[in-house]
Amino acid sequence: MSGGIVLQAVGVLKAFSGVRALDHVTLTLRGGEVHALVGGNGAGKSTLVKVLSGVYRADGGELRYLGEPVSFGSPAEARRAGIATVHQEAGLVPTMSVARNLFLGREPRGRFGLIDFARMHAEAERVLSGYGVRVDVRRPLGALGAGTRQMIALARAASADARLVVMDEPASSLEPAELEMLFAAVARLREEGRAVLYVSHRLEELYRTCDRVTVLRDGRVVHTGPLAGLDRVRLVSLMLGRPYRPRPAGAGQDAGTGPGGESGSDAPADPPILEAKGLTRKHVLSGVSLALRGGEVLGLGGLIGAGRSETARAIAGAMRVDAGQVTVAGTPVRRWSIKGAIRAGVGLVPENRVTEGVVPTLSVRDNIALAALPRLSRAGIVSDERVDRIVATFMRRLGIKATSPRQRVGELSGGNQQKVLLARWLAMNPRILLLDEPTRGVDVAARAQMRELIDELAVDGLAVLLISSDLGELVENCDRVVVLHDGAITGELIGPEVTEERIMAAMAAAAPPDPVGA
Incomplete structure (x- = not known):
């Protein structure tokens, strides 16, 4: 109510x-x-939360x-007013006791202003029991599990008499039993008459806990209203900014595959050059399996937090998995690592080209040659002539616009920086190329050039895995699209099945089915 x-x-x-x-x-x-706040990457969710919690001052408008x-x-001023923000463990001190964390900065005092530990421990037990948490409040917080720590952070916010509790991705590291505790705690906040702003990318959580929803896209509000009755595919379409066309009654499955079923089209008959089988990492990936063939562009779709980048990083040896295996050209790869992936012919162009890709202070020449230097050297001596030849070849082939190969990469446009990063991997003669959001942050002309280049790479026989938040990009470029939801595969679309409507339907899946085999 x-x-x-x-x-x-x-x-x-x-x-x-x-x-x-x-x-x-x-x-x-x-x-x-309980009000949900949702949106894709760059939608403005984090900025809005920081404005509400006092981290940023707004440039215009008004807060009431x-x-x-x-x-x-x-943030301290916002907290004193009654606005509590629960980030993932932010502000907690692992070496302090549970009770000290719960009352940090407002410890009960006795005579002479000293902390009344007996009273603090008793009060901590009372507060935590109300949220279903029963632990020894004298124990160091760091000795407890992630879910319990998250619940303690929530209880601390609520016990401070907050009128508004902002919860920023509160369930990303929780086990199923801990999730139930979280949902019960949110319900309690609602019953107590508090306002809750719940920020999450997990649709299941939103529909389980929230009354209303606001959707941000590119810094603007595109929808506000009750969550009940709002179709999940409609919510996804609002987040992505794509048209929504409801299915006619009785039209069959939304996604290309039904839960646990097979796609209606035949997969390519060529043996895969890359197979990922059962990739699993706690709270991140759940049995992801896919195959990639030479000359094929395989799309990887999903909302933020679905596990797309994590899948690519696991394949490229940049993220360890708890279970699963990667096979290249039929040979299982053991002790998988970045070096092993490069030797096997796997290259990853990461989403964040500034922090994980190009080196802004180095020249175009040095950035392109960086990964290939061992191949370009003899007896430890690098041949400048060979480097110059390779750099000139890829600058010409990719249309990299720079005053010269000696110009610093940090001075180039975003599109040209992306091309430099791509050129670095192509100089390694890879067999498999993983592209994570290759057109994000580049202009329209650069996007068109990148799409043409992806087609050329596939024609040349490369196996390309394309991760994109742009549904149009997936539809235009990909032979197949595998859709992830909450770390598991919810659909595999092939050929004519690859449409924006089917991709959105798979993104909005309420309960991920068993992983679809490649």
Whole structure:
């Protein structure tokens, strides 16, 4: 049941270096209501949370808290007003006891101003038992599991008499039993009349816990309304900014494969050059299996947090898995690592080209030659002539625009930086290329060039795995698309089945089926 308005954001603006992260955002949070905040990468969720919690000041618009205009200058000021933000373990001190963490900064005091430990321990046990947490409150927090630590963070926020509790991805590291504890705690906050802003990418959580939803896209509010009755595919379409066309009644399965079923089209008959079988990592991947053939472009779709980048990193040896195996050209790869992946002919162009890809302070020449230097040297001496020849070849082939090969990469446009990173891997003569959001942050012309290049690579016989949040890019470029949801495969689409509607339907799957075999 909804109560009075606790906090309103009215026309809030926030920009960084002239780029608007929040563009006239309006949000109303009521007591006794759990309000979901969703959106894709770069939608503005984190920025809005930081404005509400005092980390940032808005550049424009107004915040009204309990009916009065406010402007929080710091998180501490927001906390004193009654706004508690629960990040994943942020602000917790692992070496301190559970009780000290719970009452940090507001410990009960006795005579002479000393901490009354007996009272603090008793009160900590009382507060935590109300949230289903029963632990020795004298133990160091770091000795407890991630789920228990998360519940303690939530209990600390609630016990501080917060009128608004902001929960930022609270369930990403929780076990099923701990999830039930979280849901019960959220229900309790609702019953107590508090306002809850629940930020998550997991649709199951949202539909289980939330009353209303606000969808952000590119810093703007594109939808606000009740969550009940809002079709999941419709919610996904709002997040992605793609048209939504409801299925006619009785039209059959939304996705290319039914739960646990096979696709309606025949897969390519050529033996796969790459197979990933049962890739599993706790809270990240759950039995992901896929195959990739030479000359094929395989798309990997899914919402933020679905496990797309993690799948690519596991295949490229950049992330360890708890179970599963990677096979290249029929040979199982043991002791998989980045070096082993490169030797096997696997190259990964990561999503974040600045922090994980190019070296901005180095030249175009040095960036392209970086990975290939061992092959270009004899007796430890690098042949400048061979390096120059290879760099010139790929600058010409990819159309990299620079004043010269000696220009610093950091001075190039985003599209040209992406091409430099791609050239580095192509100089290694890979057999398998994993492209994670290769057109993100580049202009329209660079996007078109990148798409043409992907086609050329496939024609040349490379096996390409393409990760993209752009449904149109997946539809236009890919022979097949595997869709992930919460770390598991929910659909595999082939040929004419690869449509935006079917991809969105698989993204919105309520309960992931058993992993679909490659």
